Amino acid sequence: MYSRAVRRGRVARRDAEPVPCLLELALLHPDPDDMAWLVPTSPQEVMTRLLRGVYDEVSASQRRVGAAVAAVERYAGLGPATQAGSGAAEGTAIRVLDGLSRIQAAMDAATEACTTEVLTVQPGGIRPEHELTEGLHRALALRGRGVRMRDLYTHVARHGQGLLNYLELMGGSVEARTLDEVIDRLILFDRTVAFIPANADRTLALELRHPALVEYLVTVFERLWRLAIPLTAPLPDTGIEGISHREQSIAALLAEGHQDAVIAERLGISVRTCRAHIARLSETLGAASRTQLGVRIAQVGLDGPRHPADIGSSVTLPGQQSPTPR
Template identity: 35%
Template sequence: MGRSKDSASGFAELDDVSASAYGQAVRLGMFDHAAISENLALSPSETVRAERVLRHLRLLQPMPGDPSVLVPVGPDVAAADLVGAAERQIRDLQNAVTDVRTRLMSLTPLYFEGRRERNRVEAFDLISDPALVQSMIDERRQHCRSELLIVQPGGPRPAEVLPAARESAQEMLERGVRLRTLYQHTARSDLPTRSYVRDVTAAGAEVRTADEVIDRIFIYDREIAFLPERVDCQDQVPGAAVVREPTLVSFLCNVFEYLWDGATPFEPETARTPTTDSGVKHSILRLMSKGYKDEMVARRLGMSVRTCRRHIAEITEELEATSRFQAGFNVAMSGMLDVRDHELI
């Protein structure tokens, strides 16, 4: 037979003997020691222990008017009686934590404004809390005056974020903010992303794509930039480095302009785009020639590993190669990588 013990939560656990004794008490309408001992073949000490466990779990309670008689109550009543106080304490703690967090977070703008005024030499702040980063981005978007530059790697945008992104972009464009965004070529094949680009470009935004881009960047009014925090685990949601130092921000703007000049306008209605076979395969060949594995090639080009491997299989077949090594050798001998990207698109 199992024995009851206290769990990590501090509440007793219901063992098999006590559960059986509870079932007998429900049938009898009371906790009758003699009857329960006889029906379950329990020793007197085992019956007393079962009573103690059930009373501790509030499953047995004194009969009104006769406290010497213990009667069973429903599990829902026992649970409410047993954990009600703990639940109230948890709710109070949660409310207190929320209140403290809200009060402290309200000081965030004051903190950064004070730091900027106190020490102009400070180049950036590293914010590891993604929620705080999003809050700061939202605040910057609302106060953006003239220009927002965005680099969005990784291919298509997640469909669930596009409605909010569309509303945000249109609101900024209506205020006269110039909005320029860089995606990767693979974003062109995604219907939700194409629909989003169609709407925002119609409202005045400018969107271009390239086969490869750098990490995600947001630059507001050429004064402040958000860069992704470096994380050790790919599953970890990164925070951001918030850059304010004018020289660094200017450098990032120059990097954006360099990428922008070499990118291709994203015209959603255009039938043929740089994601057609020749352009994609040329990019894959170039990365394969550098020794990148399938996963890294896919990540660099913003496509799934499955799609990347399908392209690699087609390339291998077209080159009449039986392996990646032979495909790379055939490419090197043919001089295919010497052809400029725009000639392949």
């Protein structure tokens, strides 16, 4: 089956089902353009992976080294001839990682090779303790080599004691900032390799090494970073008596027409918490219905991002006789 994949360039996933070991050994992996097909890992890469494990047990497995080299040389002659260096870059520019173990192994390899900088975006709300613990060994290894790390979270993450403990443990090697909303999960190593999720439950991931794609993601991160607020700094006041920063964010998303579940997901909070904030917002603005709430949000200027010049402007809420400067 592997020989056929090398000759033809890919094989149908259904044809490879009788030999699952090919996926388990990463000899075949999903085609980024069509998940119904599997493409072969280059024989040279297979040789490198096999020999790495063989050398670890060389004292008991000397004969396996020669067998692996001979097998790879045979497979290398099956595919079409390519110019040196041309096929390798194209084959590894986008790699689909199928399964949590494969994703973990690729992340560990990137961590080991990293020497300068790691940039991450962590969506959602308060990060569970087990997630922070799972990534702690990589973070400590990076800190030991002097690698600098910058992390972006949603504002909700500020309330997680686990994150605060993690940052205290890492010391000055990690800098964290927060935003109302962030993009989906992103991890960048040395601005040369990036990892992004490829499905909703994150059992598939893409490993990106194409320079244009990686540079694009670095630009996205840097622009979000400039807009974000350091974790050690307080969130800005909304400038409106009785309305919190989070309620301001919810108001802006309500004005865009989003439903409660969508707002909760984008801000990293539960739907129940989101609805509680909407109820308080309605009470503060004196709105008796969703329609009236939308009108009130527009009247007080909460239907878009507020600028520093707006903080301190006069705003009159329903029931107030005169504006209250903040």
